[in-house]
Amino acid sequence: MNSCVAMNIANPQFNMSKNLKPLIAGTLILALSLPQSFSQTNLISSAGFEDPTKWTHRDGGSEIIDAADFALSGTKVLRLTNDFAGKKSESLHAAAQTVTNGVLPGIVYEYRVNVRGVAVAGIGTGGKPIAALTWKNADGKTLARSSYMWAPYGTYDYTKMQIAAEAPPGAVQAVVDCRSWWDCTNGVTYWDELSLVPRAFPKRGRLVKTLQAEDAAAFENCGTQTKHPGYSGSGYIEPAKPRIEASIEWRDIDVSAGRKIIAVRYSVEAGVSPWGLSVNGGAVVAHKPQATGSPAAWATESWEADFNEIGNTLKLTFRKLVVGPQIDRVDIYDLN
Ligand SMILES: [Ca+2]
Numbered sequence: 510m511n512s513c514v515a516m517n518i519a520n521p522q523f524n525m526s527k528n529l530k531p532l533i534a535g536t537l538i539l540a541l542s543l544p545q546s547f548s549q550t551n552l553i554s555s556a557g558f559e560d561p562t563k564w565t566h567r568d569g570g571s572e573i574i575d576a577a578d579f580a581l582s583g584t585k586v587l588r589l590t591n592d593f594a595g596k597k598s599e600s601l602h603a604a605a606q607t608v609t610n611g612v613l614p615g616i617v618y619e620y621r622v623n624v625r626g627v628a629v630a631g632i633g634t635g636g637k638p639i640a641a642l643t644w645k646n647a648d649g650k651t652l653a654r655s656s657y658m659w660a661p662y663g664t665y666d667y668t669k670m671q672i673a674a675e676a677p678p679g680a681v682q683a684v685v686d687c688r689s690w691w692d693c694t695n696g697v698t699y700w701d702e703l704s705l706v707p708r709a710f711p712k713r714g715r716l717v718k719t720l721q722a723e724d725a726a727a728f729e730n731c732g733t734q735t736k737h738p739g740y741s742g743s744g745y746i747e748p749a750k751p752r753i754e755a756s757i758e759w760r761d762i763d764v765s766a767g768r769k770i771i772a773v774r775y776s777v778e779a780g781v782s783p784w785g786l787s788v789n790g791g792a793v794v795a796h797k798p799q800a801t802g803s804p805a806a807w808a809t810e811s812w813e814a815d816f817n818e819i820g821n822t823l824k825l826t827f828r829k830l831v832v833g834p835q836i837d838r839v840d841i842y843d844l845n
Protein backbone atom coordinates (compact mmCIF):
# COMPACT_ATOMS: atom_id res chain seq x y z
CA MET A 510 0.00 0.00 0.00
CA ASN A 511 1.22 3.44 -0.85
CA SER A 512 1.04 5.60 2.23
CA CYS A 513 2.47 8.91 1.08
CA VAL A 514 0.41 11.82 2.27
CA ALA A 515 -1.11 14.04 -0.36
CA MET A 516 -3.35 17.04 0.06
CA ASN A 517 -4.79 16.77 -3.39
CA ILE A 518 -4.80 14.53 -6.42
CA ALA A 519 -3.40 15.45 -9.77
CA ASN A 520 -5.92 15.10 -12.54
CA PRO A 521 -3.98 15.06 -15.78
CA GLN A 522 -5.88 16.72 -18.58
CA PHE A 523 -3.40 16.36 -21.40
CA ASN A 524 -4.73 14.39 -24.34
CA MET A 525 -3.62 10.92 -25.24
CA SER A 526 -2.68 10.10 -28.78
CA LYS A 527 -5.65 8.98 -30.84
CA ASN A 528 -3.68 5.99 -32.04
CA LEU A 529 -2.83 3.51 -29.33
CA LYS A 530 0.45 1.73 -29.82
CA PRO A 531 0.28 -2.00 -30.58
CA LEU A 532 -0.78 -4.23 -27.71
CA ILE A 533 -0.11 -7.89 -27.19
CA ALA A 534 -3.02 -10.25 -26.57
CA GLY A 535 -1.56 -13.73 -26.34
CA THR A 536 0.47 -13.97 -29.52
CA LEU A 537 -1.82 -11.62 -31.41
CA ILE A 538 -0.66 -8.10 -32.07
CA LEU A 539 -3.52 -5.63 -32.17
CA ALA A 540 -3.43 -2.11 -33.49
CA LEU A 541 -6.34 -0.60 -31.57
CA SER A 542 -7.72 2.72 -32.69
CA LEU A 543 -9.07 4.74 -29.80
CA PRO A 544 -12.31 6.71 -30.01
CA GLN A 545 -12.08 10.47 -30.26
CA SER A 546 -13.49 10.87 -26.76
CA PHE A 547 -10.61 8.97 -25.16
CA SER A 548 -8.54 11.25 -22.97
CA GLN A 549 -6.87 11.28 -19.59
CA THR A 550 -9.82 12.92 -17.87
CA ASN A 551 -10.95 11.45 -14.57
CA LEU A 552 -13.70 8.90 -15.38
CA ILE A 553 -15.35 9.13 -11.94
CA SER A 554 -18.32 11.48 -11.72
CA SER A 555 -18.50 13.67 -8.62
CA ALA A 556 -15.07 12.43 -7.55
CA GLY A 557 -15.20 14.70 -4.48
CA PHE A 558 -18.77 13.60 -3.53
CA GLU A 559 -20.15 17.07 -4.28
CA ASP A 560 -23.10 15.47 -6.14
CA PRO A 561 -24.43 12.68 -3.89
CA THR A 562 -26.77 11.41 -6.66
CA LYS A 563 -23.74 9.93 -8.45
CA TRP A 564 -23.09 7.46 -5.62
CA THR A 565 -25.06 4.48 -4.35
CA HIS A 566 -24.89 3.38 -0.73
CA ARG A 567 -25.08 -0.03 0.78
CA ASP A 568 -26.72 1.18 3.99
CA GLY A 569 -26.79 3.91 6.63
CA GLY A 570 -23.21 3.30 7.72
CA SER A 571 -22.19 5.07 4.54
CA GLU A 572 -23.12 8.71 4.09
CA ILE A 573 -21.96 11.81 2.28
CA ILE A 574 -21.60 14.66 4.77
CA ASP A 575 -20.76 18.35 4.77
CA ALA A 576 -17.28 18.73 6.17
CA ALA A 577 -15.91 21.92 4.67
CA ASP A 578 -13.29 22.22 7.39
CA PHE A 579 -11.36 19.19 6.21
CA ALA A 580 -12.62 18.27 2.75
CA LEU A 581 -9.81 18.02 0.21
CA SER A 582 -11.98 19.83 -2.31
CA GLY A 583 -15.42 21.40 -2.18
CA THR A 584 -17.43 20.89 0.99
CA LYS A 585 -18.43 17.21 1.02
CA VAL A 586 -16.74 13.92 1.88
CA LEU A 587 -17.81 10.30 2.24
CA ARG A 588 -18.02 9.03 5.81
CA LEU A 589 -17.88 5.30 6.60
CA THR A 590 -18.29 3.86 10.06
CA ASN A 591 -16.55 0.70 11.25
CA ASP A 592 -18.87 -1.06 13.67
CA PHE A 593 -18.26 -4.78 13.64
CA ALA A 594 -21.22 -6.26 15.43
CA GLY A 595 -20.52 -9.94 15.57
CA LYS A 596 -21.54 -11.01 12.11
CA LYS A 597 -19.37 -10.14 9.17
CA SER A 598 -22.21 -9.07 6.90
CA GLU A 599 -23.49 -6.56 9.46
CA SER A 600 -20.34 -4.52 9.39
CA LEU A 601 -20.10 -3.71 5.71
CA HIS A 602 -20.86 -0.19 4.58
CA ALA A 603 -19.99 1.13 1.14
CA ALA A 604 -20.48 3.83 -1.45
CA ALA A 605 -20.05 2.79 -5.07
CA GLN A 606 -20.19 4.13 -8.60
CA THR A 607 -20.31 2.26 -11.90
CA VAL A 608 -18.18 3.88 -14.60
CA THR A 609 -19.75 3.18 -17.98
CA ASN A 610 -17.85 5.58 -20.21
CA GLY A 611 -14.16 5.41 -21.05
CA VAL A 612 -13.30 1.85 -20.03
CA LEU A 613 -11.40 -0.01 -22.76
CA PRO A 614 -9.83 -3.49 -22.56
CA GLY A 615 -6.03 -3.48 -22.59
CA ILE A 616 -5.68 0.08 -21.29
CA VAL A 617 -3.82 0.59 -17.99
CA TYR A 618 -5.79 2.73 -15.52
CA GLU A 619 -4.53 4.45 -12.40
CA TYR A 620 -7.00 4.43 -9.52
CA ARG A 621 -6.33 6.88 -6.68
CA VAL A 622 -8.16 7.51 -3.44
CA ASN A 623 -7.59 9.78 -0.44
CA VAL A 624 -8.60 8.43 2.96
CA ARG A 625 -8.51 9.96 6.45
CA GLY A 626 -8.82 7.78 9.53
CA VAL A 627 -10.10 8.54 13.02
CA ALA A 628 -9.48 5.83 15.62
CA VAL A 629 -9.83 3.03 13.07
CA ALA A 630 -9.37 -0.27 14.89
CA GLY A 631 -9.80 -3.93 14.12
CA ILE A 632 -8.87 -7.41 15.14
CA GLY A 633 -5.80 -7.25 12.96
CA THR A 634 -6.35 -10.08 10.53
CA GLY A 635 -6.38 -7.95 7.40
CA GLY A 636 -9.88 -6.54 7.56
CA LYS A 637 -9.16 -2.87 7.05
CA PRO A 638 -11.24 -0.23 5.23
CA ILE A 639 -10.70 -0.62 1.52
CA ALA A 640 -11.15 0.99 -1.86
CA ALA A 641 -11.86 -1.51 -4.64
CA LEU A 642 -11.83 -1.56 -8.43
CA THR A 643 -13.87 -4.21 -10.26
CA TRP A 644 -14.05 -4.74 -14.03
CA LYS A 645 -17.32 -5.84 -15.70
CA ASN A 646 -18.45 -6.72 -19.20
CA ALA A 647 -21.41 -5.23 -21.09
CA ASP A 648 -23.82 -7.57 -19.26
CA GLY A 649 -22.55 -6.45 -15.86
CA LYS A 650 -20.73 -9.72 -15.23
CA THR A 651 -17.64 -9.42 -13.06
CA LEU A 652 -14.55 -10.31 -15.13
CA ALA A 653 -11.82 -10.71 -12.55
CA ARG A 654 -11.18 -10.57 -8.86
CA SER A 655 -11.37 -6.97 -7.62
CA SER A 656 -8.22 -4.95 -7.03
CA TYR A 657 -7.99 -3.67 -3.45
CA MET A 658 -6.28 -0.87 -1.56
CA TRP A 659 -6.26 -1.18 2.23
CA ALA A 660 -6.48 1.90 4.47
CA PRO A 661 -4.45 1.78 7.69
CA TYR A 662 -5.74 1.38 11.23
CA GLY A 663 -5.31 4.36 13.54
CA THR A 664 -5.79 8.11 13.28
CA TYR A 665 -4.18 9.87 10.34
CA ASP A 666 -4.58 12.80 7.98
CA TYR A 667 -5.56 12.31 4.35
CA THR A 668 -3.37 9.62 2.82
CA LYS A 669 -3.19 8.91 -0.88
CA MET A 670 -3.47 5.31 -2.03
CA GLN A 671 -3.09 4.26 -5.63
CA ILE A 672 -2.90 1.23 -7.87
CA ALA A 673 -2.45 0.67 -11.59
CA ALA A 674 -4.43 -2.05 -13.37
CA GLU A 675 -5.04 -3.05 -16.98
CA ALA A 676 -8.71 -3.51 -17.97
CA PRO A 677 -9.10 -7.21 -18.91
CA PRO A 678 -10.51 -8.48 -22.24
CA GLY A 679 -14.23 -7.69 -22.52
CA ALA A 680 -14.18 -4.94 -19.88
CA VAL A 681 -16.46 -1.99 -20.66
CA GLN A 682 -17.49 -1.03 -17.11
CA ALA A 683 -15.62 -0.44 -13.89
CA VAL A 684 -17.10 -0.30 -10.40
CA VAL A 685 -15.20 1.82 -7.89
CA ASP A 686 -16.15 1.69 -4.24
CA CYS A 687 -15.01 2.61 -0.75
CA ARG A 688 -15.95 0.18 2.03
CA SER A 689 -15.69 -0.45 5.68
CA TRP A 690 -14.81 -4.09 6.09
CA TRP A 691 -15.31 -6.99 8.42
CA ASP A 692 -12.84 -7.30 11.27
CA CYS A 693 -12.93 -3.51 11.65
CA THR A 694 -14.35 -2.94 15.11
CA ASN A 695 -14.29 0.80 15.57
CA GLY A 696 -13.55 4.21 14.12
CA VAL A 697 -14.50 6.26 11.10
CA THR A 698 -12.91 6.81 7.71
CA TYR A 699 -13.44 9.83 5.46
CA TRP A 700 -12.87 9.62 1.71
CA ASP A 701 -12.41 12.39 -0.83
CA GLU A 702 -11.11 12.99 -4.35
CA LEU A 703 -11.11 9.66 -6.15
CA SER A 704 -9.78 9.32 -9.67
CA LEU A 705 -9.71 6.65 -12.35
CA VAL A 706 -7.50 7.87 -15.19
CA PRO A 707 -6.19 6.01 -18.26
CA ARG A 708 -2.40 5.98 -18.35
CA ALA A 709 -0.75 7.29 -21.53
CA PHE A 710 2.48 5.91 -22.96
CA PRO A 711 3.46 8.80 -25.25
CA LYS A 712 7.08 7.65 -25.68
CA ARG A 713 6.23 4.18 -26.97
CA GLY A 714 6.86 3.74 -30.67
CA ARG A 715 6.75 0.50 -32.68
CA LEU A 716 6.69 -2.77 -30.76
CA VAL A 717 9.87 -4.57 -31.82
CA LYS A 718 10.11 -7.61 -29.53
CA THR A 719 8.15 -9.56 -26.92
CA LEU A 720 9.97 -11.76 -24.43
CA GLN A 721 7.91 -14.05 -22.22
CA ALA A 722 9.22 -14.24 -18.66
CA GLU A 723 8.72 -18.00 -18.53
CA ASP A 724 10.97 -18.37 -21.63
CA ALA A 725 13.91 -16.41 -20.16
CA ALA A 726 17.42 -17.85 -20.34
CA ALA A 727 18.25 -17.87 -16.62
CA PHE A 728 16.47 -17.63 -13.29
CA GLU A 729 17.66 -17.13 -9.75
CA ASN A 730 15.20 -18.12 -6.99
CA CYS A 731 12.26 -17.93 -9.42
CA GLY A 732 9.65 -20.36 -10.70
CA THR A 733 6.95 -20.55 -13.37
CA GLN A 734 3.36 -20.25 -12.14
CA THR A 735 -0.10 -20.28 -13.73
CA LYS A 736 -2.37 -19.83 -10.69
CA HIS A 737 -3.52 -16.26 -11.36
CA PRO A 738 -5.33 -15.54 -14.66
CA GLY A 739 -4.64 -12.78 -17.15
CA TYR A 740 -1.09 -13.71 -18.13
CA SER A 741 0.10 -14.15 -21.72
CA GLY A 742 2.17 -17.00 -23.13
CA SER A 743 2.27 -20.14 -20.98
CA GLY A 744 2.55 -18.57 -17.52
CA TYR A 745 4.43 -16.03 -15.46
CA ILE A 746 7.47 -15.99 -13.22
CA GLU A 747 7.17 -15.50 -9.49
CA PRO A 748 10.27 -14.89 -7.37
CA ALA A 749 10.72 -16.96 -4.26
CA LYS A 750 10.04 -15.19 -0.99
CA PRO A 751 10.28 -13.90 1.59
CA ARG A 752 13.17 -11.49 1.52
CA ILE A 753 15.47 -13.29 -0.85
CA GLU A 754 17.24 -11.92 -3.89
CA ALA A 755 15.83 -13.19 -7.18
CA SER A 756 16.41 -12.45 -10.86
CA ILE A 757 15.23 -13.16 -14.39
CA GLU A 758 17.65 -12.86 -17.30
CA TRP A 759 16.92 -12.77 -21.03
CA ARG A 760 19.83 -13.27 -23.46
CA ASP A 761 20.58 -13.10 -27.16
CA ILE A 762 18.00 -10.40 -27.86
CA ASP A 763 18.30 -9.09 -31.40
CA VAL A 764 16.72 -5.71 -32.15
CA SER A 765 17.78 -2.67 -34.16
CA ALA A 766 20.48 -0.64 -32.44
CA GLY A 767 19.36 2.41 -30.51
CA ARG A 768 17.36 3.60 -27.56
CA LYS A 769 14.32 1.49 -26.59
CA ILE A 770 11.48 1.33 -24.09
CA ILE A 771 11.47 -1.83 -21.99
CA ALA A 772 7.95 -2.43 -20.64
CA VAL A 773 7.67 -5.14 -17.98
CA ARG A 774 4.14 -6.56 -17.60
CA TYR A 775 3.53 -7.55 -13.98
CA SER A 776 1.04 -7.96 -11.18
CA VAL A 777 1.61 -7.38 -7.49
CA GLU A 778 -1.12 -7.14 -4.90
CA ALA A 779 0.56 -4.67 -2.51
CA GLY A 780 3.81 -3.82 -0.79
CA VAL A 781 6.05 -3.30 -3.82
CA SER A 782 9.82 -3.18 -3.22
CA PRO A 783 12.09 -1.55 -5.83
CA TRP A 784 13.09 -3.68 -8.81
CA GLY A 785 16.33 -3.27 -10.74
CA LEU A 786 16.87 -3.60 -14.48
CA SER A 787 20.28 -3.95 -16.12
CA VAL A 788 20.79 -3.93 -19.90
CA ASN A 789 23.93 -5.58 -21.35
CA GLY A 790 25.56 -5.77 -17.93
CA GLY A 791 25.28 -2.02 -17.37
CA ALA A 792 24.20 -0.14 -14.27
CA VAL A 793 21.17 -1.45 -12.41
CA VAL A 794 18.35 1.09 -12.64
CA ALA A 795 15.83 0.75 -9.79
CA HIS A 796 12.14 1.49 -10.14
CA LYS A 797 9.28 1.04 -7.71
CA PRO A 798 6.21 0.03 -9.74
CA GLN A 799 2.68 0.66 -8.50
CA ALA A 800 0.78 -2.17 -6.89
CA THR A 801 -2.07 -3.62 -8.97
CA GLY A 802 -4.30 -4.51 -6.00
CA SER A 803 -4.57 -8.17 -7.02
CA PRO A 804 -2.22 -10.84 -8.35
CA ALA A 805 -4.70 -11.25 -11.23
CA ALA A 806 -4.62 -7.54 -12.20
CA TRP A 807 -1.78 -6.56 -14.51
CA ALA A 808 0.06 -3.36 -15.43
CA THR A 809 3.38 -2.35 -16.99
CA GLU A 810 6.47 -0.59 -15.66
CA SER A 811 8.82 0.95 -18.24
CA TRP A 812 12.56 1.56 -18.39
CA GLU A 813 14.56 3.23 -21.16
CA ALA A 814 17.97 1.99 -22.36
CA ASP A 815 20.31 1.72 -25.34
CA PHE A 816 20.48 -1.57 -27.25
CA ASN A 817 22.95 -3.12 -29.65
CA GLU A 818 21.77 -4.72 -32.87
CA ILE A 819 22.44 -8.28 -31.70
CA GLY A 820 23.14 -10.28 -28.57
CA ASN A 821 21.59 -8.02 -25.95
CA THR A 822 20.84 -9.14 -22.39
CA LEU A 823 18.22 -7.95 -19.90
CA LYS A 824 18.36 -8.79 -16.21
CA LEU A 825 15.53 -7.95 -13.81
CA THR A 826 16.36 -8.25 -10.11
CA PHE A 827 14.23 -8.28 -6.97
CA ARG A 828 15.07 -8.15 -3.30
CA LYS A 829 13.33 -7.79 0.07
CA LEU A 830 10.21 -9.42 -1.33
CA VAL A 831 7.12 -9.76 0.82
CA VAL A 832 4.46 -10.65 -1.73
CA GLY A 833 4.81 -11.05 -5.50
CA PRO A 834 5.55 -9.73 -8.00
CA GLN A 835 4.33 -11.89 -10.85
CA ILE A 836 6.23 -11.11 -14.08
CA ASP A 837 4.38 -12.00 -17.30
CA ARG A 838 6.54 -10.65 -20.13
CA VAL A 839 8.71 -7.84 -21.47
CA ASP A 840 7.73 -5.76 -24.49
CA ILE A 841 10.48 -3.75 -26.22
CA TYR A 842 9.43 -0.65 -28.13
CA ASP A 843 11.23 1.86 -30.28
CA LEU A 844 11.15 5.38 -28.89
CA ASN A 845 8.52 7.58 -30.45
CA1 LIG B 1 3.98 -14.98 -19.75
